[in-house]
Structures are given as structure tokens and as C-alpha cells.
Amino acid sequence: MLLLSGPNISGNEWKYVKDCLDTGWVSSVGAYVEKFEKMTAEFTGAKFAVATSSGTTALHICLILNDIQRDDYVIAPNVTFVASINAIKYTNADPILIDVDEHTWQMDLDLLEKFLSGETEIKNGNSIYKKDGRKIKAIMPVHVLGNMCDMGRLLHISKKYNLIVIEDATEALGSYYKNKHAGTFGLMGTFSYNGNKIITTGGGGMIITDNEALAKKAKHVTTQAKSDPFEYMHDEIGYNYRLVNTAAAMGVGQMELLPEFLKRKREIIAFYKKEMEAVGDISFQKIDDDVNPNWWLPTIMTEKQKQVLKILNENKMQSRPFWVPMNKLPMFKNNLYYTKDDRSDYIYQKCLSIPCSTNITDDQLASVVLKIKEVY
Ligand SMILES: *Cc1c(COP(=O)(O)O)cnc(C)c1O
Numbered sequence: 001m002l003l004l005s006g007p008n009i010s011g012n013e014w015k016y017v018k019d020c021l022d023t024g025w026v027s028s029v030g031a032y033v034e035k036f037e038k039m040t041a042e043f044t045g046a047k048f049a050v051a052t053s054s055g056t057t058a059l060h061i062c063l064i065l066n067d068i069q070r071d072d073y074v075i076a077p078n079v080t081f082v083a084s085i086n087a088i089k090y091t092n093a094d095p096i097l098i099d100v101d102e103h104t105w106q107m108d109l110d111l112l113e114k115f116l117s118g119e120t121e122i123k124n125g126n127s128i129y130k131k132d133g134r135k136i137k138a139i140m141p142v143h144v145l146g147n148m149c150d151m152g153r154l155l156h157i158s159k160k161y162n163l164i165v166i167e168d169a170t171e172a173l174g175s176y177y178k179n180k181h182a183g184t185f186g187l188m189g190t191f192s193y194n195g196n197k198i199i200t201t202g203g204g205g206m207i208i209t210d211n212e213a214l215a216k217k218a219k220h221v222t223t224q225a226k227s228d229p230f231e232y233m234h235d236e237i238g239y240n241y242r243l244v245n246t247a248a249a250m251g252v253g254q255m256e257l258l259p260e261f262l263k264r265k266r267e268i269i270a271f272y273k274k275e276m277e278a279v280g281d282i283s284f285q286k287i288d289d290d291v292n293p294n295w296w297l298p299t300i301m302t303e304k305q306k307q308v309l310k311i312l313n314e315n316k317m318q319s320r321p322f323w324v325p326m327n328k329l330p331m332f333k334n335n336l337y338y339t340k341d342d343r344s345d346y347i348y349q350k351c352l353s354i355p356c357s358t359n360i361t362d363d364q365l366a367s368v369v370l371k372i373k374e375v376y
Contacts, residue, residue: 004318006357013253030245044181046208048215051243055170055192058205059087073136077107080142099339103286106149138164143172146294174294199254201247264358265295280376322351
């Protein structure tokens with residue numbers, strides 16, 4: 001089976017994990033956690049990085065630390081992986097789902113502005129949704145597939161409407177907007193190291209921020225908020241959301257390989273584009289000039305989505321449709337979905353992701369293309 005986006009364990013991961021096992025430093029403290037955090041801060045240019053047990057828990061903590069509470073609203077795109085919206089729901093806040101751009105598949109900023117200017121008002125410094133008087137506190141851009149929206153414009157809008165920006169950059173390690181790394185635009189940003197992401201720790205996540213107080217607080221609440229080094233004194237409700245040292249050890253090995261992975265992802269997308277841009281109606285995600293994406297998950301758009309999915313999966317080349325849009329999931333169906341013509345559904349009906357593990361061979365890539373061409 002050719003995996004869609006599988007792990008590539010080919011560096012010092014074994015050595016570093018063995019080191020944890022040999023020394024017994026397998027749990028919540030250990031040198032690799034700090035090392036992994038430091039490498040992430042250095043790579044992204046963020047001042048601080050705090051490792052977490054997953055991308056989902058990283059998002060949850062960012063929302064908690066920014067005082068997102070019951071009945072608050074957080075704006076997010078309607079096309080994302082469910083974890084972004086679940087994290088909002090964990091705080092008892094509700095999402096406001098904004099439709100996406102049909103070319104970039106990122107939150108549609110024209111629609112966002114239209115919503116904010118038409119449906120909200122500012123009261124005591126807070127954006128209020130006029131229909132029910134509830135506060136809109138934050139916006140969570142999601143860098144879908146490692147692409148990014150016009151972050152300059154998004155920041156401008158967020159300032160105008162007093163919205164905290166928390167970036168779901170879980171798919172965007174190695175992506176840049178105007179040479180600035182994804183996750184460093186908002187007050188806080190998050191990464192995921194799930195098995196299918198560009199680097200993996202099996203499961204894990206990271207919060208990045210330039211704000212020292214928030215970084216300290218993130219470390220504190222992800223480790224049960226223990227406030228005394230000896231006594232079991234805890235000064236607030238904490239979470240067991242830490243990353244264990246063995247996983248961090250794997251992460252350090254993976255970070256060493258990241259430049260190589262990014263290079264390979266670029267080769268993969270270049271090959272797919274060269275071979276398929278003129279095939280049938282196949283098109284690719286549009287990337288704005290200011291964005292340099294990590295090309296984490298090459299995805300094509302075509303009327304023949306179902307046929308391509310079928311032929312690839314039947315031939316053991318793992319491919320997947322796009323996420324079911326959030327407004328179509330039962331638990332979010334009563335949440336506000338702001339759209340003009342439901343581009344989310346349009347994208348959902350047409351997109352599929354194709355094999356792109358960094359250890360895929362050129363021959364395997366060519367065989368995927370051959371199979372796809374059989375459909376046209
Ligand atoms: C992977 C992912 C997450 C969640 O990360 P986990 O580490 O699996 O919890 C959140 N949002 C998006 C957009 C993702 O792709």
C-alpha cells in the first residue's frame with residue numbers, strides 16, 4: 001500500500017528514542033522536550049515554543065489562555081479538519097464558520113469583511129454579533145494544506161474588529177507568508193505532529209508565541225498547573241496535555257530532517273503539476289505570490305473526483321476526499337455558516353489528496369500519474 005502521507009523515519013530518531021529508554025527519561029520531563037521546543041522556536045522564528053500532546057490540545061490551550069468562554073464566538077473557516085472546531089467547542093464557545101475561497105481553499109477574506117461590517121458592532125471594545133449580542137473574541141485562520149491566506153489583510157481586519165488571532169498552523173510547518181513563518185502572525189500559533197503531518201512524533205503538538213507570559217502559562221496549564229515544586233499545590237485547573245520525552249526525542253530527529261522533507265514535497269508537487277496540469281479538468285490549489293507553502297498534501301480538483309479516488313484506492317495508492325465541510329457535520333449544523341454560494345461544498349465534491357509521503361520514489365509517483373490518466 002502506497003500511503004497518502006506516511007511517516008519517514010530515516011534520521012536519528014531511533015538513536016534519540018533509545019537514549020530515552022536507556023536512561024529511563026521516558027515521561028514528562030527530559031532534555032528532548034526542551035530541545036524540541038528550542039529547535040521549533042529557532043526554525044519558525046518564534047520567541048517561545050511549548051510542546052503539547054497533540055495539535056488539538058495545543059489549540060484548546062490557546063483558546064483557554066485567551067479567555068474564550070461559554071457563549072463567546074470564534075471565527076474559523078468552514079473547510080478545515082474537525083479538530084479546529086472541536087477545540088472551540090471544548091471551551092463552550094461557538095464557531096462562526098466562514099466559507100472559503102474556491103481557488104486557495106483558505107478562509108474567504110471578502111466574506112469575512114462582509115460579515116464583520118454587516119453583522120457586528122463594536123461595544124466597549126468588543127465585537128458583538130448584532131443578532132444575539134454575544135461577543136466575537138477571536139479568529140482562527142487555518143492554513144489549509146500548508147497554504148495561507150493574505151495574512152497582512154487578515155491581521156488588518158482582526159485589528160479593526162479587536163479579534164485575537166490564534167493560528168491553526170498544524171498543517172503548515174515550513175510554510176511562509178512574505179518570508180515569515182506560519183504560526184508567527186497571531187498572538188499564538190499551533191503545530192501538529194500526527195502521523196500524517198510533515199514531521200511526526202506519533203502524536204504531538206506545539207504552541208508558538210512571542211509572548212513570554214502566555215508561553216509560561218501554556219507550560220503551566222499543560223502540566224497540571226502545579227505551583228509548588230514540592231507540595232502538590234495547584235493554583236488553577238490544569239491539563240495533562242504535555243508531550244512525553246520519547247515523543248519529543250523522535251521530534252528532534254524529525255526536525256533535523258525537515259529541510260530535506262520540504263525539498264522532497266516541492267519535488268513531488270512539481271512532478272504532479274508537470275504531469276497533470278494539462279490532463280482533463282485537473283487543477284491544483286492556487287498559491288498567492290506572497291505565500292511559500294510547504295506542499296504538505298498535494299491535492300487535485302476535478303469533476304472526476306469519485307472515479308480517481310476509486311482507481312487509486314483499488315490499486316493500493318491511498319487517496320482521500322477532502323474533509324466534509326464543518327457545516328455538514330451533525331454537531332455543528334446549528335452553528336452559523338456565513339456563505340454566498342457554498343464554495344466549501346463545491347471544493348468538497350471535487351478535491352482529492354494523492355500519495356505524497358516524503359519517502360515515495362520517483363517511479364511510484366509516475367505510477368500514480370499513470371493510474372490517474374486512465375480516468376481521462
Ligand atoms: C492535524 C490537524 C489538527 C489536529 O492535530 P492533532 O495533532 O491530530 O490533534 C488540527 N487542525 C488541522 C487543520 C489539522 O490538520
